[in-house]
Amino acid sequence: MDEGFNEPITVAITGASGAQYGLRLIEALVSANHEVWVMISKAAYLVIATETEQALPARPERLEEVLVERSGAVPGQIRCFGREDWMAPVASGSGAASAMVICPCSTGTLSAVATGASNNLIERAADVALKERRRLILVPRETPLSAIHLEHMLNLTRLGAVILPAAPGFYHQPVSIDDLVDFIVARILNQLGIAHRLMPRWGERSDGRENA
Numbered sequence: 569m570d571e572g573f574n575e576p577i578t579v580a581i582t583g584a585s586g587a588q589y590g591l592r593l594i595e596a597l598v599s600a601n602h603e604v605w606v607m608i609s610k611a612a613y614l615v616i617a618t619e620t621e622q623a624l625p626a627r628p629e630r631l632e633e634v635l636v637e638r639s640g641a642v643p644g645q646i647r648c649f650g651r652e653d654w655m656a657p658v659a660s661g662s663g664a665a666s667a668m669v670i671c672p673c674s675t676g677t678l679s680a681v682a683t684g685a686s687n688n689l690i691e692r693a694a695d696v697a698l699k700e701r702r703r704l705i706l707v708p709r710e711t712p713l714s715a716i717h718l719e720h721m722l723n724l725t726r727l728g729a730v731i732l733p734a735a736p737g738f739y740h741q742p743v744s745i746d747d748l749v750d751f752i753v754a755r756i757l758n759q760l761g762i763a764h765r766l767m768p769r770w771g772e773r774s775d776g777r778e779n780a
């Protein structure tokens with residue numbers, strides 16, 4: 569971990585719809601001066617290419633460069649790890665402590681995390697977060713949900729993970745897709761205890777002051 573940054577936060581983007589949530593989360597963490605460790609699943613690359621105007625490179629070094637550029641990070645602030653990079657710090661409990669967010673989280677990865685599969689680095693990192701009792705936030709996106717999905721979510725909640733569905737509210741009167749994306753990213757940052765100005769908290773005015 570570089571001394572100049574706040575503690576590293578791991579962001580895993582998996583192949584559920586809603587790649588924008590994960591990409592925006594990386595930007596927000598960079599703005600909050602956190603070091604960000606990124607993993608992107610194979611299916612997520614396909615979703616990103618389908619849902620955004622950007623096709624991201626798969627090679628971790630190249631991915632790092634692209635994410636640094638698109639998020640305004642300084643070199644070294646974002647580190648990317650490949651699918652089977654078992655030497656990455658997230659692969660072991662002795663790696664630098666950090667919270668992990670899987671955003672969006674496919675039902676496939678949800679299932680793998682709930683059962684401890686650890687078949688790729690994302691699944692292993694989540695398994696490590698659970699065993700080390702570190703903050704683990706999963707942002708699933710699927711509808712409707714089967715009993716399998718619901719049981720996995722309940723089990724993970726009982727293990728201490730936070731299930732934060734990608735289900736934006738509308739009471740802040742969104743006018744753009746970015747507003748909906750920011751709603752979810754703001755909720756994730758709240759869970760991580762990271763200050764932000766993406767949207768006011770409930771009971772707060774839009775200028776950030778408390779209601780009278």
Ligand SMILES: Cc1cc2nc3c(=O)[nH]c(=O)nc-3n(C[C@H](O)[C@H](O)[C@H](O)COP(=O)(O)O)c2cc1C
Nearest residue numbers: 582583584585609611612618674675676677709710
């Ligand atoms: C365009 C696209 C959209 C998808 N949307 C979802 C989704 O919203 N939720 C989900 O759980 N899976 C979705 N999938 C299926 C997953 O990508 C697939 O189950 C994959 O195996 C998940 O692998 P991963 O967890 O390693 O990313 C989608 C796939 C594609 C190509």
